[in-house]
Amino acid sequence: MAITALPVLADYDISPVTGFLPTEEPLQILPDPYFTLWEETFKCFNGLLLASRLRQRVQELPVLDATRLKTKAEQRRGYLILCMLSHAYVWGKHEVAAEVLPASLAVPWQKVADMLEMQPVLTHAAVVLWNWRLLYKDGSRDLNNLDTLGTLSGSSDESWFYLVTTAIEATGAPVLSKLVSAIQLVRDENVTGLIQELESIRDIIEEMVAVLRRMFERCDPYVFYWKVRPYLAGWENMAEAGLLNGVRYEGVDNGEYKKLAGGSAAQSSLIHALDVAFGVEHHSTGFRPNKPQANGGQTHPTNDNKTNNSYNDVVNGAAKSAPPEASGSGSTNFIKKMRFYMPGPHRNFLTHLTEVANIRPFVTSKAGATAKDRSAEIEKLISVYDACIHQIKSFRDVHIQMVTLYIVMQANRGPSISHGGFAPQPQAHKDKTEVANGHAGTVTTASSAEKSAQANGSGEVSTIKPAKKGSSILYPQNVIFGAPYGLAKKQEEGNDVVRGTGGTDLIPFLRQSRDETNETKIVPTSAISKRKHSFAGY
Numbered sequence: 001m002a003i004t005a006l007p008v009l010a011d012y013d014i015s016p017v018t019g020f021l022p023t024e025e026p027l028q029i030l031p032d033p034y035f036t037l038w039e040e041t042f043k044c045f046n047g048l049l050l051a052s053r054l055r056q057r058v059q060e061l062p063v064l065d066a067t068r069l070k071t072k073a074e075q076r077r078g079y080l081i082l083c084m085l086s087h088a089y090v091w092g093k094h095e096v097a098a099e100v101l102p103a104s105l106a107v108p109w110q111k112v113a114d115m116l117e118m119q120p121v122l123t124h125a126a127v128v129l130w131n132w133r134l135l136y137k138d139g140s141r142d143l144n145n146l147d148t149l150g151t152l153s154g155s156s157d158e159s160w161f162y163l164v165t166t167a168i169e170a171t172g173a174p175v176l177s178k179l180v181s182a183i184q185l186v187r188d189e190n191v192t193g194l195i196q197e198l199e200s201i202r203d204i205i206e207e208m209v210a211v212l213r214r215m216f217e218r219c220d221p222y223v224f225y226w227k228v229r230p231y232l233a234g235w236e237n238m239a240e241a242g243l244l245n246g247v248r249y250e251g252v253d254n255g256e257y258k259k260l261a262g263g264s265a266a267q268s269s270l271i272h273a274l275d276v277a278f279g280v281e282h283h284s285t286g287f288r289p290n291k292p293q294a295n296g297g298q299t300h301p302t303n304d305n306k307t308n309n310s311y312n313d314v315v316n317g318a319a320k321s322a323p324p325e326a327s328g329s330g331s332t333n334f335i336k337k338m339r340f341y342m343p344g345p346h347r348n349f350l351t352h353l354t355e356v357a358n359i360r361p362f363v364t365s366k367a368g369a370t371a372k373d374r375s376a377e378i379e380k381l382i383s384v385y386d387a388c389i390h391q392i393k394s395f396r397d398v399h400i401q402m403v404t405l406y407i408v409m410q411a412n413r414g415p416s417i418s419h420g421g422f423a424p425q426p427q428a429h430k431d432k433t434e435v436a437n438g439h440a441g442t443v444t445t446a447s448s449a450e451k452s453a454q455a456n457g458s459g460e461v462s463t464i465k466p467a468k469k470g471s472s473i474l475y476p477q478n479v480i481f482g483a484p485y486g487l488a489k490k491q492e493e494g495n496d497v498v499r500g501t502g503g504t505d506l507i508p509f510l511r512q513s514r515d516e517t518n519e520t521k522i523v524p525t526s527a528i529s530k531r532k533h534s535f536a537g538y
């Protein structure tokens with residue numbers, strides 16, 4: 001059987017130096033004066049939104065021909081502008097969500113999304129990969145030299161939120177060629193070389209974790225939750241936000257409704273690439289086929305991961321071209337579905353990487369049945385492979401703490417003043433705390449009984465504070481149900497246990513993702529680190 005060739009990064013719009021980020025700074029203005037109206041609107045859209053005049057302005061815009069965006073850089077700039085204007089238009093400020101997106105945005109947005117093999121909805125690629133500039137041109141892509149090109153809220157907190165993620169992409173970029181090289185070393189049975197490559201991959205992931213922790217420095221959780229996050233939401237499962245069927249794109253597909261999930265760093269191809277290369281498998285929340293048994297035995301599949309790699313079905317199946325619903329929303333994992341929202345070449349890279357990923361099966365086969373038969377070199381190989389997995393797991397540990405602070409705790413506390421950015425809606429339940437979930441968000445009810453938010457060993461909330469009376473009058477935070485792919489479910493009436501609220505449904509999803517990572521280790525260790533974290537530390 002012919003051996004599949006290894007992926008060449010350049011074939012997939014990936015740089016060995018900048019990874020999924022473009023090698024050149026994203027354009028700060030479209031060079032063709034034909035697009036001046038877009039640029040002018042983008043320049044002042046935060047002000048127009050504040051003055052409730054953005055919708056009027058958009059309605060006055062002509063339908064421009066996006067095929068005049070000739071280069072990739074121009075298409076990405078056009079896509080960023082249209083993502084920001086469209087999400088600002090749909091969600092508004094103190095306005096009822098708009099169900100119809102005018103042709104002036106909808107038609108070119110669909111066109112440019114097609115050019116980039118993406119979806120016409122705000123994505124990680126738009127706000128993170130293509131939304132930065134260097135403060136000093138000869139400087140590096142790190143947090144002391146980056147600025148954003150646009151934000152929806154006009155806040156520096158939102159800029160920091162995007163830039164930390166951009167900096168993670170930049171930090172992790174060198175890992176991509178190393179993953180490919182590690183796969184080649186496995187093919188060559190070069191254990192010594194593989195150990196060295198894995199050591200340097202481990203160090204890079206560790207640096208990514210360090211950058212992730214910096215989120216706490218300059219992105220205020222309150223601002224993020226109440227001012228930024230609502231704008232990142234898409235229009236899938238948004239019935240209670242008034243978008244029962246999603247959004248109609250005027251002039252596109254006969255004006256049919258589209259249901260599309262919003263922006264999430266779960267769309268980062270970098271994190272997917274790490275999972276794929278190391279054989280980390282994710283499943284629907286609650287479905288744990290590889291969970292180690294009570295006796296500590298490892299049941300993670302040890303054979304060729306092609307048959308078991310959970311990424312295959314989405315990549316080879318409908319998710320390439322059809323909306324997420326078509327690929328089976330109930331049974332298919334949320335993480336896999338996020339590939340639908342990646343730029344086409346990056347998605348294709350992950351497909352190729354999946355076909356050649358061989359590191360885990362190799363290490364497992366070398367590990368043999370018992371530890372006593374292993375050479376010192378094989379022990380070292382297992383240990384460095386596990387160290388890589390441990391770093392991916394640490395990334396997810398920090399991320400869970402972040403979601404707890406930035407979403408669960410903010411939702412429970414409620415807004416400090418009742419403006420929050422969105423039009424008030426009637427309360428569905430009296431005397432209930434409503435907890436939002438996910439970037440695109442979901443809310444369920446929780447008991448108002450006195451419970452305090454505490455962090456356990458891994459910094460996760462185990463119980464929830466009561467909301468202030470009247471704290472849930474905002475929109476869509478208090479009603480964004482059904483979260484992407486049903487991450488959260490409504491808590492049963494009268495159920496006093498916090499488990500099952502939006503926030504705590506979200507956390508089990510993320511915890512499972514973390515645990516699935518941990519369970520990929522060859523030598524199992526507990527998922528919960530001994531270290532005690534407190535939020536004060538962040």
Ligand code: HEM
Binds near residue numbers: 165219224406513514
């Ligand atoms: C304030 C910061 C952040 C918050 C509040 C946050 C929130 C969330 C939420 C709610 C989800 C669940 C899925 C969804 O609704 O989209 C999620 C998933 C995810 N996020 Fe974040 N996120 C943050 C920062 C980041 C950063 C900087 C990264 C870096 C790439 C990241 C990577 C991911 C990944 C990979 C997933 C999928 C779950 C997994 O792979 O374990 N997030 N995030």
